[in-house]
Amino acid sequence: MKIGILCYPTFGGSGVVATELGKALAEKGHQIHFITYSQPVRLEHFSENVFYHEVGVADYPLFDYAPYETALTSKLVDVARFEKLDLVHVHYAIPHASVAYMAKKILETFGLKLPFITTLHGTDITLVGKNASYNPVVTFAINHSDAVTSVSANLKEDTYKNFEIKNEIQVIPNFIDLRRFSKQYKDHFKRAIAPNGEHLIVHASNFRPVKRVRDVVSVFFKILNKMPAKLLLIGDGPDRNMIEKECRECSACDHIRFLGKMEAVEEILSISDLFVLPSETESFGLAALEAMACQVPVISSNSGGIPELNVHGKTGFMSNVGDIDDMARNAIYILEKPERLKEFKRNALEHAMTFDIQKILPVYENLYERVLKESKESKLALS
Numbered sequence: 001m002k003i004g005i006l007c008y009p010t011f012g013g014s015g016v017v018a019t020e021l022g023k024a025l026a027e028k029g030h031q032i033h034f035i036t037y038s039q040p041v042r043l044e045h046f047s048e049n050v051f052y053h054e055v056g057v058a059d060y061p062l063f064d065y066a067p068y069e070t071a072l073t074s075k076l077v078d079v080a081r082f083e084k085l086d087l088v089h090v091h092y093a094i095p096h097a098s099v100a101y102m103a104k105k106i107l108e109t110f111g112l113k114l115p116f117i118t119t120l121h122g123t124d125i126t127l128v129g130k131n132a133s134y135n136p137v138v139t140f141a142i143n144h145s146d147a148v149t150s151v152s153a154n155l156k157e158d159t160y161k162n163f164e165i166k167n168e169i170q171v172i173p174n175f176i177d178l179r180r181f182s183k184q185y186k187d188h189f190k191r192a193i194a195p196n197g198e199h200l201i202v203h204a205s206n207f208r209p210v211k212r213v214r215d216v217v218s219v220f221f222k223i224l225n226k227m228p229a230k231l232l233l234i235g236d237g238p239d240r241n242m243i244e245k246e247c248r249e250c251s252a253c254d255h256i257r258f259l260g261k262m263e264a265v266e267e268i269l270s271i272s273d274l275f276v277l278p279s280e281t282e283s284f285g286l287a288a289l290e291a292m293a294c295q296v297p298v299i300s301s302n303s304g305g306i307p308e309l310n311v312h313g314k315t316g317f318m319s320n321v322g323d324i325d326d327m328a329r330n331a332i333y334i335l336e337k338p339e340r341l342k343e344f345k346r347n348a349l350e351h352a353m354t355f356d357i358q359k360i361l362p363v364y365e366n367l368y369e370r371v372l373k374e375s376k377e378s379k380l381a382l383s
Helices: 013-027 068-083 093-108 135-143 153-162 187-193 213-224 240-249 265-269 286-293 324-335 338-355 357-382
Strands: 002-006 031-036 050-054 087-091 116-120 147-150 169-171 199-205 229-235 256-260 274-277 298-301 316-319
Touching (some): 002 013, 013 031, 013 050, 013 087, 013 116, 013 286, 013 357, 087 093, 087 357, 093 116, 093 135, 116 135, 116 153, 116 357, 147 357, 153 169, 199 213, 199 265, 199 286, 213 240, 213 274, 213 324, 265 286, 274 324, 286 338, 298 324, 316 324, 324 338, 338 357
Parallel strands (some): 002 031, 087 116, 116 147, 199 229, 199 274, 274 298, 298 316
8 A cells, every 4th residue: 555644743742643654554565655844763774665754844934834734735636636645644633634624625536535534642632632723623523534543542532522423443553563662681771871870760751731740850859758759851842941940949960861752762771660641631641652662650640541551560560640658658559569469560571562563563564454345345336
């Protein structure tokens, strides 16, 4: 199949999932065309079946805001016609679903049919999409998608609750490439960061308020009061300056490291003992899955789709949002006995293996084949 993929090319979960899915499909012989404004961050290596098409936006004084959606639509039409795409898979509803619909209608004027699948990832539904400025367009685009998927059952429920959706939504969970995300033995690296055998606590996110990074720091200090530990913060975003300032004011710089955005996050996860994810909401919790695949148990909130990933008492523990005391107690419980920590680490890996991309990939391929079959039958019926 020749498949176009529309996504954001950033470190966010939707872009990561879209890129990893495309790469895996390419390995199975499908021809994959990424269409976005810059090269996806996870698209590091050359593949004969992977193509990248950059979307350029004309700079014109009339525009206060560059018309990216229009430029993306035109680029999709161009790529679909020239490369003879079979279908398009769009990740994150805004603006990709409406772009795919518009491109589909334009291509019909050329006698071409281009079905599209929309995958909902989270904030496109739970935050941005609910805004009155976007709701009607998001609703329309989802209802006119040839197929719709969501990354968790919780997100599916939220979508039906917040939008007037008539289309069926299929839950296909996020996945992990266990060839990349697996424990790497870097003892020298760990000794450099924790020379006195301190436990390493880690958090990775885009540092937005919804991630509650301040709670991560609060939980860490409670752990530090009971045992030697260090906190590694991966990522960047609007809350970083505030958190960094607060850590400096309480003289915590010796215990906390801000690592910024990292592509090889698996190297840090491999030397970590505990992953903390106290988010206000998570549609799935991909960062936690990556940690679990590297044998890192998870301390998390119980919001959104996290309960579908973190098994309470087995792969880690869940607490109510904002309950830092309970999170800290659970963290200390896991860390205080080496054998207990080893058991949680084993459990984390075992559960992460159920999300192996090799198990999820055939589900997407079956969906593509069904959509293509229905599209061809529809075209025959019209003719």
